[in-house]
Amino acid sequence: MKTFKYILLLFTTMITLSTISIPAPASASGFRDVDASKYNWAMESIDFMIDHQIVTGFPDGSFQPKQAVTKAEFTVMLHRLFPGLRATEPQNIQGVSPNHWAHQEFSDLYTGIGIFAADQQNFNTETYSYSPDKKMTRWDVLIVLDALFEDIGGQTEPTHGQLLSNLNFIRDVQTKNFATYDKYDAWKNAYSLLTPIVGTVGADNDISQDLEWLKANALYTFQNQGIITADNQGNFYPQKQVTRAEIVTILHRLYLTVGGDYTPTPPVVDPIPGGSKHFLYGPGESSGEGHNLYYYKGEDEGISFTVVLDKSLVDDKPIKNIVVRVESSQILDVYVTVNNQKTLYTYEQLTNPINPVRISVEGLPYIMVESKTRFPEQLIESGDNDAMVFVES
Incomplete structure (x- = not known):
């Protein structure tokens, strides 16, 4: 039948x-x-x-x-x-x-x-x-x-x-x-x-x-x-x-x-062409991506990735808030897209240990993160071009 x-x-x-x-x-x-x-x-x-x-x-x-x-x-x-x-x-x-x-x-x-x-x-x-x-x-x-x-x-x-x-x-x-x-x-x-x-x-x-x-x-x-x-x-x-x-x-x-x-995990495809996909599972977990930005000069001097907000492996608790931060020898500004709304966060905000960038994501399946170097002319082969962008629950 x-x-x-x-x-x-x-x-x-x-x-x-x-x-x-x-x-x-x-x-x-x-x-x-x-x-x-x-x-x-x-x-x-x-x-x-x-x-x-x-x-x-x-x-x-x-x-x-x-x-x-x-x-x-x-x-x-x-x-x-x-x-x-x-x-x-x-x-x-x-x-x-x-x-x-x-x-x-x-x-x-x-x-x-x-x-x-x-x-x-x-x-x-x-x-x-x-x-x-x-x-x-x-x-x-x-x-x-x-x-x-x-x-x-x-x-x-x-x-x-x-x-x-x-x-x-x-x-x-x-x-x-x-x-x-x-x-x-x-x-x-x-x-x-x-x-x-x-x-x-x-x-x-x-x-x-x-x-x-x-x-x-x-x-x-x-x-x-x-x-x-x-x-x-x-x-x-x-x-x-x-x-x-x-x-x-x-x-x-x-x-x-x-x-x-x-409804398999992840429930969405990468919204950003070329972006990679990372999973954020619960409190205390972090997800991120790092690059030597010099080798990405042809891609608008930036990196991008999708963070899938899966439920916590502990007690199946949903993720309500995330913190976005940057560790980089370059000056990176970061765009975070939440529920189709793109917001720019500056390097100064993202490296502030006292008042970190905290974003509400309750009920959302994913967010998108895209970083841009503020001074692309500094991306020379002999320079220090490392960049890490983290998202933590």
């Missing part, structure tokens, strides 16, 4: 993640249109997605929790939240123009699972296409997530009885019974995974057919794990469009279930 699936390797131009930096409120309650009494079920998830830079608000201070989510927006959120899904050799995706703003994310995520996450599917001809501007329904989200994630919380494969019991509980996802497999085969030619109907065969309501099993198993798995669920009356609302408040909640739940398997 799951042999149909492949595991390979999130936003909108304005909505969420973007080319411009929109300062986010300290918490979901800071958005003018997120009423804590109305959205109490989504507050934690909104905060999580904001803190992890998966989504942002709008320039007017709103979050627009009721706004429907497109396939492109959904894809970019997934791409950012689960880098472990990205394809190592991405290919163009049918229906997504190379000029589309989310083209790369579609290529990274859907290479290899093609038809299973597509928006138009024909399993008879094995043809498919994607619609990046399509508004996502709850059923669409279920099918795409099921195609991408092979293992959800280590759950064992459900029995036939468990699948049927779950289908009986979910009242608005229809089951359609066929007396024979021939009649089933004639019917299935007209539909795909995107049809919220599960076909069964015979008196025992067999659902072993590949596509039927995939749908029934997806419903059971995501319901059982509490990620996308029916309400207490058994309504799944498969055709209901998913809102921003709902999608961040679904993805947060999914992250809490599978994050360790699909």
Whole structure:
């Protein structure tokens, strides 16, 4: 059944993640249109997605929790939240123009699972296409997530009885019974995974057919794990469009279930071309890079590196603050980029033992550090050109 699936390797131009930096409120309650009494079920998830830079608000201070989510927006959120899904050799995706703003994310995520996450599917001809501007329904989200994630919380494969019991509980996802497999085969030619109907065969309501099993198993798995669920009356609302408040909640739940398997360390690629990557694990640890600057004259007389702020190996405590300092015979000024905001710190600040440069990084996955020598003319081969830049927790 799951042999149909492949595991390979999130936003909108304005909505969420973007080319411009929109300062986010300290918490979901800071958005003018997120009423804590109305959205109490989504507050934690909104905060999580904001803190992890998966989504942002709008320039007017709103979050627009009721706004429907497109396939492109959904894809970019997934791409950012689960880098472990990205394809190592991405290919163009049918229906997504190379000029589309989310083209790369579609290529990274859907290479290899093609038809299973597509928006138009024909399993008879094995043809498919994607619609990046399509508004996502709850059923669409279920099918795409099921195609991408092979293992959800280590759950064992459900029995036939468990699948049927779950289908009986979910009242608005229809089951359609066929007396024979021939009649089933004639019917299935007209539909795909995107049809919220599960076909069964015979008196025992067999659902072993590949596509039927995939749908029934997806419903059971995501319901059982509490990620996308029916309400207490058994309504799944498969055709209901998913809102921003709902999608961040679904993805947060999914992250809490599978994050360790699909979010490898480091969670980001080097943002600075040529920069190296260092890991900062906890209190008392330090990370840094040193060079003889003379040999980097052709690279703007500077050094750069990314510091990944992994959780402490001791008690799994997050890193809240870091200190940046310089040891160099050259006069180095350092640019530190935190949450897309670049700040210049001078050599005098970075070598002050009484009042060190201390930066808040709570909840951030990484920072970027770039040093520049203030007097490049002093970089002569016979000179003392050594430089070390440290970041300590």
